[in-house]
Amino acid sequence: MRSRTIPMREVHVWEMPxxxxxxxxxxxxxxxxxxxFLIGNPLAFMRGTEAYLNYWFGTVRFIHFVSAFVFFFNFxxxxxxxxxxxxxxxxxxxxxxxxxxxxxxINVIKVDVLQVSHKEIDSIGHNxxxxxxxxxxxxxxxxxxxxxxxxxxxxxxAFLPKLFSWIVPFMGGDMHVRQLHHILMWGFIxxxxxxxxxxxxxxxxxxxxxxxxxxxxxxxxxxxxIERHDNKSEDCPKD
Amino acid sequence: MxxxxxxxxxxxxxDGISRKDFLKFCATMAAFLGLxxxxxxQIVKALETKPRLPVIWFHFQECTCCSESFIRASHPxxxxxxxxxxxxxYQETLMAASGVxxxxxxxxxxxxxPGEYIVMVEGSIPTENEAYCCIxxxxxxxxxxEAVKNCKAVVAWGNCASAGCVQAAxxxxxxxxxxxxxxxxxxxxxxxxxxxxxxxxxxxxxHLLTFDRIxxxxxxxxxxxxxxxxxxxxxxxxxxxxxxxxxxxxxxEGAKRGYCLYKMxxxxxxxxxxxxxxxxxxxxxxxxxxxxxxxxxxxxGFWDNGPFYQHLPSIAGxxxxxxxxxxxxGLGVATAVGVAGHAIYTNIRKKKEIxxxxxxxxxxxxxxxx
Numbered sequence: 312m313r314s315r316t317i318p319m320r321e322v323h324v325w326e327m328p329x330x331x332x333x334x335x336x337x338x339x340x341x342x343x344x345x346x347x348f349l350i351g352n353p354l355a356f357m358r359g360t361e362a363y364l365n366y367w368f369g370t371v372r373f374i375h376f377v378s379a380f381v382f383f384f385n386f387x388x389x390x391x392x393x394x395x396x397x398x399x400x401x402x403x404x405x406x407x408x409x410x411x412x413x414x415x416x417i418n419v420i421k422v423d424v425l426q427v428s429h430k431e432i433d434s435i436g437h438n439x440x441x442x443x444x445x446x447x448x449x450x451x452x453x454x455x456x457x458x459x460x461x462x463x464x465x466x467x468x469a470f471l472p473k474l475f476s477w478i479v480p481f482m483g484g485d486m487h488v489r490q491l492h493h494i495l496m497w498g499f500i501x502x503x504x505x506x507x508x509x510x511x512x513x514x515x516x517x518x519x520x521x522x523x524x525x526x527x528x529x530x531x532x533x534x535x536x537i538e539r540h541d542n543k544s545e546d547c548p549k550d
Numbered sequence: 551m552x553x554x555x556x557x558x559x560x561x562x563x564x565d566g567i568s569r570k571d572f573l574k575f576c577a578t579m580a581a582f583l584g585l586x587x588x589x590x591x592q593i594v595k596a597l598e599t600k601p602r603l604p605v606i607w608f609h610f611q612e613c614t615c616c617s618e619s620f621i622r623a624s625h626p627x628x629x630x631x632x633x634x635x636x637x638x639x640y641q642e643t644l645m646a647a648s649g650v651x652x653x654x655x656x657x658x659x660x661x662x663x664p665g666e667y668i669v670m671v672e673g674s675i676p677t678e679n680e681a682y683c684c685i686x687x688x689x690x691x692x693x694x695x696e697a698v699k700n701c702k703a704v705v706a707w708g709n710c711a712s713a714g715c716v717q718a719a720x721x722x723x724x725x726x727x728x729x730x731x732x733x734x735x736x737x738x739x740x741x742x743x744x745x746x747x748x749x750x751x752x753x754x755x756x757h758l759l760t761f762d763r764i765x766x767x768x769x770x771x772x773x774x775x776x777x778x779x780x781x782x783x784x785x786x787x788x789x790x791x792x793x794x795x796x797x798x799x800x801x802x803e804g805a806k807r808g809y810c811l812y813k814m815x816x817x818x819x820x821x822x823x824x825x826x827x828x829x830x831x832x833x834x835x836x837x838x839x840x841x842x843x844x845x846x847x848x849x850x851g852f853w854d855n856g857p858f859y860q861h862l863p864s865i866a867g868x869x870x871x872x873x874x875x876x877x878x879x880g881l882g883v884a885t886a887v888g889v890a891g892h893a894i895y896t897n898i899r900k901k902k903e904i905x906x907x908x909x910x911x912x913x914x915x916x917x918x919x920x
Contacts, residue, residue, distance in 0.1 A: 313904070351861070351862060351875075352813075352861065352862070352875070353794060353796060353812065353813065354794075355794075355795075355796040355797075355798050355804065355813060356794075357793075357794060357795055358803055358804070359803060359807075360793075360795065361793075362789035362790045362792070362793040362795055362809075363789065363793075364793070365793035365794060365795065366792055366793055366794075367793070367794040368791060368792055368793060368794030369792035369793070369794075371794075372792075424892075426892075426895060426896070426899065465780060466780075466783065476769075477769065479769070480768070480769030480770050483770075483850045483851065484770070484820065484849045484850045484851065485780075485819070485820030485821070485822075485849065486817065486820045486846060486849055486850075486851065486852065486855040486863065487851070487855075488820075489819075489820055490855070490862075490863050490874065493862060493874045493875075494865075494874045494878075496878075497874065497877070497878035497881065497882075500878065500882060501878075501881055501882060501885055504882065504885050504886065504889065505885060505889065508889045508892075508893070512892070512893070512896060515896065515900070516896065516900065
């Protein structure tokens with residue numbers, strides 16, 4: 312039997328609202344990609360029937376629009392939580408404005424992506440590279456909401472979508488908006504592939520329980536990492 | 551007044567149009583413009599009393615299909631209102647004068663009706679080298695800039711004048727630009743389409759004449775009365791779209807049953823025009839009714855968002871007919887390969903670590919995060 316004793320502590324990293332956001336977001340993105348793909352390239356599986364007997368494509372679009380609203384408000388909520396949540400969910404984690412964040416990004420590329428260095432990464436929440444990637448996805452979220460609601464505004468009389476009616480003229484027409492909306496969807500798909508793989512990778516290598524942390528909120532962190540985290544210098548106090 | 555211009559009504563009566571036909575025309579225009587019933591009276595009064603609009607009509611980089619659309623309108627008054635019955639003092643295709651006389655004709659309008667005349671433009675203006683389009687030794691840009699100086703408003707006919715159309719399509723060798731990007735300080739009405747519907751053109755002129763101001767425009771400068779709804783939302787085949795009934799090739803069962811042309815590349819969902827309501831050739835039909843997908847000719851850059859028979863536009867720089875989906879799948883495969891390679895290497899590393907680890911590690915040993 313191989314075994315070892317490692318001094319570890321449990322850290323409450325992801326608060327309940329962050330976890331709820333994550334899973335609502337995951338569900339919405341999945342539904343939006345599937346329905347979006349169908350809207351872009353519908354299956355013509357019905358033959359020899361009349362329009363008044365069917366409404367499946369209308370339903371697909373309805374699901375897409377409802378999920379989009381949920382996605383949007385969920386995203387708005389997460390942005391708010393970036394200003395009131397705990398240190399791991401705060402906005403400054405996501406935007407690398409400090410030198411130490413860039414240093415960590417380079418370290419993570421060496422250690423986890425290229426695997427040429429075996430230095431430890433001290434992060435407890437997201438590491439700096441992950442945070443930066445999330446920041447980029449937030450920008451994609453924003454653009455996707457803008458283009459989506461921009462197209463939706465033309466067929467809605469509701470207040471919220473009407474706020475986005477400037478998007479289409481700004482971009483020069485519906486064609487350009489739809490094209491960008493479609494291209495950005497691929498950003499979500501590629502992100503999801505890498506994201507899910509990396510969760511497996513980190514749990515496999517680091518064994519801090521990163522997968523279950525998004526369910527239970529707690530992570531196992533080595534004592535010395537926590538010690539270094541608590542003693543960090545002032546210019547880079549957080550992760 | 552001796553030099554009084556005859557009114558539009560006097561003109562058409564002189565051509566043998568009955569008062570009944572005249573009133574029918576006024577009622578039709580009121581309906582197109584979305585006016586309430588009292589608006590019919592306003593149009594009748596305006597056409598009966600007001601002198602004709604002085605108009606200078608320029609042809610720059612274009613194919614004259616806007617004019618062609620017009621002279622093929624079956625209702626005589628619709629065609630006449632722009633081509634015959636407004637004071638069309640300068641129109642290169644139709645006027646009898648040529649050379650010096652032609653030049654004098656439009657200069658006379660500018661001198662005689664400052665602040666009153668309307669400049670109507672067919673075609674885009676080259677900016678890469680202005681010499682690509684010259685008339686009478688002067689470039690299109692010079693002519694236009696001079697003409698709009700004292701005009702009341704500018705009407706940009708068709709996609710060329712409104713958005714550049716095919717001349718402005720990539721790579722745009724002449725640097726073609728639409729009217730609203732050349733001039734400033736004057737209202738520009740973009741009457742979009744390639745060509746625009748004749749009745750829409752007439753409607754814009756009637757509006758200018760009746761209300762003495764430009765019609766309400768959308769954010770892209772198009773009259774709201776005609777361009778506020780998508781072809782898709784006014785399409786008689788829309789029910790088939792919602793039902794998920796699509797044509798997949800031009801000779802299939804769905805095409806015969808009149809299913810939705812979305813999968814044939816129909817741009818109706820992204821195109822704002824009145825084709826579904828006013829239709830063409832005196833309301834006979836429009837492309838979708840004739841079984842052909844909309845190509846989106848009233849939208850900016852519709853040539854570059856092709857091919858016409860493909861729903862998703864191609865992306866420039868990746869070869870012909872490479873859509874976002876093809877690129878996406880390519881990137882997806884590349885990502886999967888990268889992930890797999892990374893996973894294999896990770897496993898080799900992890901295996902080494904396990905085999906190198908002692909049977910039972912001591913408690914004091916620093917854990918290695920691997």
